[in-house]
Amino acid sequence: MRSGKNFIGGGRRPWDKRRGFPVSPLRRSRSSVFGCAVVDELSLLKNGLRDLELDLPSEVCERLLWLGKELLRWNEKVNLTSIRSLEEVIVKHLLDSLSVFPLLQSGERLLDVGSGGGFPGLPLAIVDPVREVVTVDAVGKKINFQRHVVRQLGLDLCVSLHLRVEELPRWSGFGDGFDVVISRAFASIADFALLARPCLTEGGRLIAMKGPEGERELRGQETRLRDLGLEFDVMHRFSLPLGAGERQLLLFRRI
Numbered sequence: 001m002r003s004g005k006n007f008i009g010g011g012r013r014p015w016d017k018r019r020g021f022p023v024s025p026l027r028r029s030r031s032s033v034f035g036c037a038v039v040d041e042l043s044l045l046k047n048g049l050r051d052l053e054l055d056l057p058s059e060v061c062e063r064l065l066w067l068g069k070e071l072l073r074w075n076e077k078v079n080l081t082s083i084r085s086l087e088e089v090i091v092k093h094l095l096d097s098l099s100v101f102p103l104l105q106s107g108e109r110l111l112d113v114g115s116g117g118g119f120p121g122l123p124l125a126i127v128d129p130v131r132e133v134v135t136v137d138a139v140g141k142k143i144n145f146q147r148h149v150v151r152q153l154g155l156d157l158c159v160s161l162h163l164r165v166e167e168l169p170r171w172s173g174f175g176d177g178f179d180v181v182i183s184r185a186f187a188s189i190a191d192f193a194l195l196a197r198p199c200l201t202e203g204g205r206l207i208a209m210k211g212p213e214g215e216r217e218l219r220g221q222e223t224r225l226r227d228l229g230l231e232f233d234v235m236h237r238f239s240l241p242l243g244a245g246e247r248q249l250l251l252f253r254r255i
């Protein structure tokens with residue numbers, strides 16, 4: 001894992017005490033990647049993680065793959081994602097979610113707004129289970145899935161809430177708010193900032209996970225963001241593996 005900073009390695013890990021986690025020997029099945037037969041699922045995940053400079057223990061990779069498979073299993077009955085293959089789930093959900101991991105600092109309390117099937121919140125909680133992660137979504141069936149994952153993986157510090165983010169400051173566990181509020185495919189930068197700003201601690205950060213449209217969306221919004229008490233900090237660009245698209249991570253700081 002990158003610099004090992006955020007991962008409590010060695011000794012007994014939080015999930016060791018879990019009962020009933022469906023541990024099965026990893027199937028290293030060969031399969032197609034977006035149509036071309038190339039690598040097995042574990043290699044696809046590990047290669048992508050390496051590109052993100054994340055070196056995760058095998059059991060963490062196993063948990064991530066389990067999440068991907070479980071998402072697809074539930075998706076046969078409950079519509080959670082438009083993605084239908086495990087390869088695409090690995091690239092577009094797991095790896096994309098984890099692209100933000102190197103930007104987080106150890107111990108920061110994280111809120112994922114409009115988390116849908118749990119992205120990016122659940123992969124981030126799996127990789128760093130000693131971080132407090134709260135995910136919210138307005139749709140109950142999506143939160144039901146997330147709660148199932150949280151239970152099965154014993155993610156004791158991850159809480160999934162069925163509510164609108166506007167209601168979150170009234171939640172009993174809100175406390176002083178969140179050090180980092182993140183969203184992916186949730187709303188325009190301006191709307192995300194408006195809704196998320198009340199959830200930030202002083203000095204806290206917003207991270208908008210965007211496609212290539214991020215930079216364009218940001219243009220001309222600085223004054224509006226400043227009026228909300230937010231300042232643009234930095235943008236990170238990267239490409240998903242296998243030509244799955246450009247991504248932009250836009251960071252803002254509460255001033």
Ligand SMILES: C[S@@+](CC[C@H](N)C(=O)[O-])C[C@H]1O[C@@H](n2cnc3c(N)ncnc32)[C@H](O)[C@@H]1O
Binds near residue numbers: 114115118138184
């Ligand atoms: C396009 S999905 C993105 C899901 C996930 N972040 C991802 O990238 O896969 C947007 C999600 O935002 C949720 N949402 C929309 N408005 C919301 C609000 N005001 N509060 C909480 N969730 C909201 C929707 O229910 C939906 O699940």
